[in-house]
Amino acid sequence: MTDTTAETNAEETPAPQPAELGGWRIAGLLSERAGVEVTMADIDELVAQEHLVVTGWFKRRPMYETAAALALDEDLVRGVVDERRAWEAASVPRDAAAERIGWHWRDIERMGAEGRITLGKGRRYLIADLEALAAEADGEQYITAQAAADVLEIRHPADWKYVEAAGWISPADTYEREVGRTRTVTVALYRLADVRAVRDMPGVDWEAVRGLPKGAVSPLREYAALAPTRAAVVKAFAQALADRHRTTVWAWNSPYSGGWELDWERVDGGPTEDEVLRELFADPVAATHASEITLCPAWGEVTRAARELLEPDVAVILDTETTDLDGQTVEVAVIDAATGKKLMDTLVKPTEPISDGARWVHGITDEMVADARPFEKVLPRLRQVTKGKIICSYNVVFDRGIVLGDIARAGKKPMHLEPQDSWFCLMEAYKDWTGAFRWLRLGGRHRALGDCESARKVLIRMSEGRGTTFTPTAPAPAQR
Structure with missing residues (x-):
């Protein structure tokens, strides 16, 4: 009887575990305890959340304290697994x-x-x-020259080299491709939308180019021969304009129209668009290309507005992270547009939970904001750093709506945060500056401060104009 009981107890007592185990062994133990399949991704997340600690290494693999792993709350483990499964x-x-x-x-x-x-x-x-x-974003794909030639239905490289020589398109990026064991070649990549714009250019007889046999002379050769002459004429006129009026001039060869676009910084005393137009036709060489030069395109107005916003004490840049697309603020940041100096960067405690979709985007959890101040406590500082400034946001419709919604829920007055003319939408401006027919996403880090910094880079880029920048080189006229 005693021997049988001893045997039973021996079977029920688990074998002692080593003090440290590797990740897969720990995952196996947790799987048994929590009743769910725990993977190494879950172990890494438990470490990231500081529920597990790497205590050593064995053959370059991390080791974990076995007792600490077995002491983890089963609901915690299941929650991590559920989160990972939802993301997958x-x-x-x-x-x-x-x-x-x-x-x-x-x-x-x-x-x-x-x-x-x-x-x-x-x-x-x-x-x-x-x-x-x-x-x-169809059209933003990068394709090789061969693929671009296929889109245009022309020969590569026989015809494609003339497309580039004409100045109609240039590479958007390059990468190195291995050729054999010891050598690489640089491969140029082109934006698909730019290739399509070339295909739709007026005045080019594409039918005469398509289907040409090998060795046949390409009709595109004449465009390549003329392009440098036209470019040189336009650039010379732009430089002369900058020198005459002591102002900055931008000249861009648009791949969308095939022509040149010209704009300039407005200074006291001119020049006006009419004055520049008269000067263009008065120039006997530039006048021959006048029909191919557009003055004051939409991007020029955006560039001048961006330059004004970057002046000291004019504007700030604001961004919010939220519980959902139409939810509440969980983080708000404001930086000075001119200097990039951080004026405000704080988590905010909402009155509703953060949705899974929002958490996957910005990484802010309910636990992170549990001890943060509510919006009404953050509002005074937000008012202070934005007072008297133009509030730039990459998506004003979103950020302004979130801020005003939180103000209303707090029962406070919006004051200068409400008027539309207090805000400037960088996304709308960037759309006009690029000539795109859709909004362009911001390449930020999905945290408020990081997105503010990314938005400022967009503002700076727009302020630099398009194409080539010409500044005065000739000395200013002597004062009498």
């Missing part, structure tokens, strides 16, 4: 993302690095962002 259901890895929307994996990596697609744990991409990208 809402996301796909890089190659699957590329296959899903028919883009190259290099485009997926680039869009993820720019913040255009949410890149989360396990280097997986949010499916909702991929679907939006496929619908909104």
Whole structure:
């Protein structure tokens, strides 16, 4: 009887565990205790949340304290597993993302690095962002010269070299491709929308180019021969304009129209558009290209506005992170537009939980904001740093709506935060500056301060004009 009881107790007593175990062994123990499959991704998350600690290394692999792992709350472990499963259901890895929307994996990596697609744990991409990208950003794919020639239905390289020589298009990026074991070649990549714009250029007899046999002379050769002459004439006129009026001039050869666009910084005393037009026709050489030069394009107005916003004490840049698309503020940041100095960066405690979708984007959890100040306590500082300034936001409709909604819920007065003319939308301006027909996503880090800094980079980029910048080189006229 005693021997049987001893045998039973021996069977029920678990074998002693080593003081430290590797990740997969720890995952196995937690799987048994919590009743769910725990993976190494879950172990890494438990470490990130400081519930587990790496106590040593064995063959370059981390080791964890066994007792600490067994002491973890089972609901905590299940919650981490559920979170990981939810993210995996809402996301796909890089190659699957590329296959899903028919883009190259290099485009997926680039869009993820720019913040255009949410890149989360396990280097997986949010499916909702991929679907939006496929619908909104067709044309932003990068393609090789061979693929670009195929889009134009012309020969590569025989005809394509003339397209580049004419100045109609230039590479958007390059990468190194291995050729053999010891050598690489530089491969140029072109933006698909730019290639399509070349295809739709007026005045080019594309039918005469398509289907040419090998060795036949390309009709595109004449455009390549003329292009440098036209470019030189336009640039000479732009420099002369800058010198005459002591102002900055921008000249851009638009791939969309095939012509040149010209604008300049407005200074006291001119010049006006009419004055520049008269000067253009008065120049016997530049006048021959007048029909191919557009004055004062939309991007010029945006550039001048951006330069004004970057002046000292004129503007600030604001960004919010929220509980949901139409939710409440969980983080708000404000920086000075001119200097980039941080004026405000704080978490905010909302009155509703943070949605899974929002948390996957900005990484802010309910626990992170549990001890933060509510919006009504943050509002005085927000009013202080924005008072008397133009409030720039990458998406004014979103950020202004969130701020005003929180003010209303707090029962406070919006004051200068309410009027539309207190705000400036950088996304709308950037759309006009690039000539795009859709909004462009901001390549930020999905945290308020990081997005403010990314938005300021967009503002600076717009302030630099398009194409080539010409500044006065001739000495100012002597004063009498």
